[in-house]
Amino acid sequence: MGPIWPSYYSECSALLFVVDASNPTQVSSSCIQLLSVLSAKPLASVPVLVLFNKIDLPCYMSLAEMKSLFRMQDIVSCATQPITMLEISARDGTGLAEVLQWLRAALREPG
Template identity: 65%
Template sequence: MAAASISRGSTYLLLGSSGVGKTLLVKRLQKLCSKDGAKNLGEPPATLPTIGTNLTDLPIGKKITVRELGGCMGPIWSSYYSDCCCVLYMIDAARPTQISSSCVQLLSLLSAEVLASVPVLLIFNKIDLPCYMSLVEMKSLFRIQDIIACAKQSITVVETSARDGTGLSSVMEWFHSTLHD
């Protein structure tokens, strides 16, 4: 019954297709928040695909809770929307075959009325892989400027590699900005 005890003001919803790196991102952010993590992220920890939901607390200014939903839960993501104050949506920048389904999922969550005032962080992950598409290519394929122009939400776009830590500071900056809004 954890869902009933979480307040809308502190839960961040982490969404994305299976295999985009959501679990690794959360583990790396946890490490970054630890005392020694800011100095050395170390090797990426092992992860398993999320089946269901994971709740992770991050001490970022104040304690926030990230609720990661497994990609296989896409059809029921909307049942978790009312419990969140912000959405992180992750896309695999190295998997072009997933672009159209990721875009459909993104448009679906942006059109949800309950999320109309919820800030969104759009994360293009896996930029460390040789086959990744550049941010310019991804923005063009997703028509990000059109989406941002039409969306009711504030949308921030970042590139990351949860594996090597690239871009995690931008994710942390976004978290901090949402605490001060």
């Protein structure tokens, strides 16, 4: 779906970027896609929430491991957008209340 994402950028007020935290083989491609999204001009001041999903699965990587593989600290310090990270499970609902809270705040205070 990546190639069609830019067609939505101009109407975007908040961005949720979902990473499959149970699949370490996707880390590098997810990281490249995240960098590409963050460097898109229309999204320069759009708040971004990076979601590490599927934490209900036994083999998921910890947020600390994912942040380190993603070089999240470098990404956050170079990005023009405010970036927040959360661990969630869309399956069992873990973290979804925080996602809604973040969305409400992001849409209340547009960047």
